[in-house]
Amino acid sequence: MMNNRYDKILIMNYLAIGDLVFSTPLIRVLKENYPQAEIHMSIWDKTANVIKSSPYIDKFIYFSKEGPPRSLDRYKGYFKYIKKIRKEKYDLVIGLQDNKNIALFSWLSGAKKRIGFARKKREKFYTDYFSPERQMHNVDYYLQVAEILNLNTNLDKGLEVCINKTQKRFANQFLLKHKSGHGDNKLIGLNVGARFEVKCWPIQKFVELGNKLVDELGVNIIFFGGPKEEEKIETINKYIKNDKKMINAVGETSILELAALLERCDLLVTNDTGPMHISVGIGTPVVALFGPSDHEVFGPYGKEHKVIQKQELDCVPCGNHTARNHECDKNHECMKDITVKEVLRAIEERL
Template sequence: MFFWISFFGFLTFQKTNALKRLLNLRNEKIEKVLVVKLRAIGDVLLSTPVIKNLRHNFPNAKIDFLTEPPSKEIIEGNPFVDELIIFERENNNPKKFLNLRKRKYNLVIDLFCNPRSALITFITGAKFRVGYAFRGRSYAYNIKLKPRLEVHHNVEFNLDALRAIGLEIVDKKIYIPLSDESEKFAEKFWRENNLNEKIVVALNPSGTWETKRWGLDKFAQLGDKISEKFNAKILILWGNKNELEDAKKISSMMKTKPILPPKTNLKQLASILKRCSFMISNDSGPMHIATAVETPTLGIYGPTNPYAQGPYGEKHLWIRKEDLECIACNLTECPIGNKCMRELSVDAVFDAFVKLVEKNKN
């Protein structure tokens, strides 16, 4: 990293008093904006309110968004984004970064603030470079943000970057654009499985960390209870091959056979979830996709903090084992056998689901 900075010798570090930069940028001539948000599907989805609010504040600006390949579909087709830029970690060609500088952005907002995104932000040479100056990354930003002391949702964390530069917040909804193709795909799936006018509940047993995953046997028992109580059709969602095997295991354990959708891309998944009556999910990207299409969602939590990463919006609920000192430990490996998920009972999650149903009665 330091080699790159010295290689780009013309990129000089400017010692700027951050307080002088904390002005109302609505009064500035902002013609080109870049939003940087790397990493996973859920992270990028929770940053989408920033895009709409930027467009509200700068209606005539060119607004670009830089992310990584897994999240491409989350932003593709967003009406408030002019250009989607894909950052591939394997192709860290210095010329690609120089091209960012040639775009002459006035404002760059780094919503990820890791070493890579900080370097990208710095290299742009934008007049206003906004970010959280974590762990020695303050060199990259001339408007340095400080996170709130209290725990707050990631949507608010992202929007705080706009508040800090005097921008107006008019909408906090997360958003994924659907396509004609994805809608036709979901309509066909619904028709072929006779799901029209049925109560359809999607179960998502996946999760990027092992510690985030509630037991497959528990999902099977939960699916049976919901099917019996509400006469509901159960969908078991999956993404990769391992998740397909998990979905098949759940299906084999259930008394009432669920439906396993075919392989989908993210937009097709979103269109399917849009048609579901409810979603129950571990903390994961698909959970946030469900909230983006306004399907009432119950999040199952253990090592992560639902106050920061829970399903966002009034329609949704979350549940966790509250009486554990180690809850929300943020560990990807558990030294005590994933106690938070192991001790979260099927009855407790079912009761939470009943509350979700009551909450969303018309």
């Protein structure tokens, strides 16, 4: 059991959408063990929306990079940020990113208890630390903080994305507009994009899958993706056979509106990307298509989800999933070799 009382806690995580969703079990555990505590979260302003409706967070402190690297404006921005967090007088600061700035900001916060990643001598900035080298899911990485604090972790560890009535109303109106979501037919989401193209299943296979889902299973399908996927949607529009059963939501939603639509889906087929974790957090089962990433670390969290990955290839996972122009000696076989047949079979097993 916990030995100390903390009345004001700051959690720092400047990473992407998926990483913020990964942090939701820890945030919930902190609130349940310290119900009196005021919990603040410092996050990158560009990814804030995915977590801003959390009932466990009392205040957000947004971090943004002002000016080019090593410029006077950048350092002025850092100074203002440090001044802001010192003013709050936190009892406990938690750094959920293996980042030198977070380690330094944590130390400069003035908090007596500071927990974070220990690597590259960053442990000197923390009072307690854990190693990021252990092979485990990122959710469990983060929950090491609870172990350090001797908290009760025999609680629900599931991811959580919260939406409100406005977003639910959007989803309802969006599906009514497209005459879907209220009949007996299942609604399957197909998420065709990812931040890095090397994580993407070929769009032609998504089209083939969509046609088979409509023809063989009689379901409705809804395509998701960001604005940069509009070119892929042109391919889908060109080759999809029954467009009356297809809904195009690519570039049409905010993050939480996307979550509301995912909540209405019976299942999501997706590349390794943020919407995959949003789907898990909203309670919709996932069939995830993985290539260069390690699904044991970054995959959908929970036994009810299915990961398809060509682990028989000796290069999988290569871990080189963040390079924008990633050169691959095997021509990205890890994604291209995933067949429509095996994805369709995984869908049928879960409907």
